[in-house]
Amino acid sequence: MREFAYHRPGDLQAAVALLADGESRPVSGGMTLLPTMKQRLAAPPALVDLSTIPGMAGVTVEGRTVTVGALSTHESVASSPEIVACIPALASLAGVIGDPAVRHRGTIGGSVANADPGADYPAAVLGLDATVVTDRREIGADDFFIGLFTTALAPDEIITAIRFPVPDAAGYAKFRSQASRFALVGVFVARFGPFVRVAVTGAAPCVFRQKDIEEVLARDFTPSALTRISIAPSGLNSDIHADSEYRAHLVMVMARRAVEQALGAPARP
């Protein structure tokens, strides 16, 4: 790792000010940023540690909205009684990220800001039509994820919370890479009354909505409705773990499993 300066600001405004050079990076759990710096794929001149900024962790429920502080660890989301009660698919998603030691330190804000093509949270944020709350504005999920590791965030912008609307039903199914535990393909399905959103992670450079699956499920929210359609492999990732045809196949299988889960089947561990 290359040398860098380290700051631990006491509040959000101080943190934003320290990021003004556009090169310094915020660090939350460090479960992505530190491995990247160890590989020398990133060498920021300074790290701004957000992890001790007060008021940025924890879960609050108001009406049909669940707000998750950006510093909430994956483990705290997986085991939050409020999230388990309101959006169990979000809790079970958090519980299959990486491994326990990663879940004890990694945060939702860091994962969403990072927008890894194989990360799990982006599927929930897009599938649930969540709002990304930052130090300066609110960004809807459809406008947030832009491309490979690319989001709508400005270089000095800090996510403070993610606001999830509570769906009528939701499910998440993930086919893991055996080596990394990231999603080879993960599909998040959510139903809000007559509307259905389907978000796919792992399959392409960036999380995306699959509108034809959404339309079929809006008419008939059952796993069997999905046996009649397939998706095209063009534009999907091909690598040593899975080619694009296989990923296209996995999207449909994971979508069916996600619907099963939304209809009450237990999440697969």
Add this chain to the structure above:
Amino acid sequence: MKVELSINGRAVSADIPPSLLLSDFLRENCELTGTHVGCDTSQCGACVVHVDGVSMKSCTLLAVAMDGRSVTTIEGLAGTVGAELHPMQEAFHVNHGLQCGFCTPGMIMSAVDFAKRHPSPTEGEVRRWLEGNICRCTGYQNIVAAILAGTKAMHAPQGD
């Protein structure tokens, strides 16, 4: 940069560069070489320690970020129960839960955190917990047996 933290119950202060990883700080500066480093990708789990009682990968934590926190390593584990061996260490010994031993410190630190959260676990729960602890020799069979036995021992009623 100055840090003050507790390591295995002892107050430690040091002046270290921000890039120093907790695993290197423990091994090089504190000469606590029981914490192992088996990969460079945060995957293998040989470096797992407890930070304020919670299992984390010390190879992916900055030592300066541990300011004010309490770290327990494999060397300090038995001291937390005032015995020569912690019940989980004893269970690994009795069940032959190791072969070369390289992954063992991380396995045991992970297992102790697991046992605190799962007083009566299933074998499946143990195996799922070990997703972040890689062993290249045992095939995990005896590690799983050791963790089940160690968990039982940790939750056994005290006294005869």
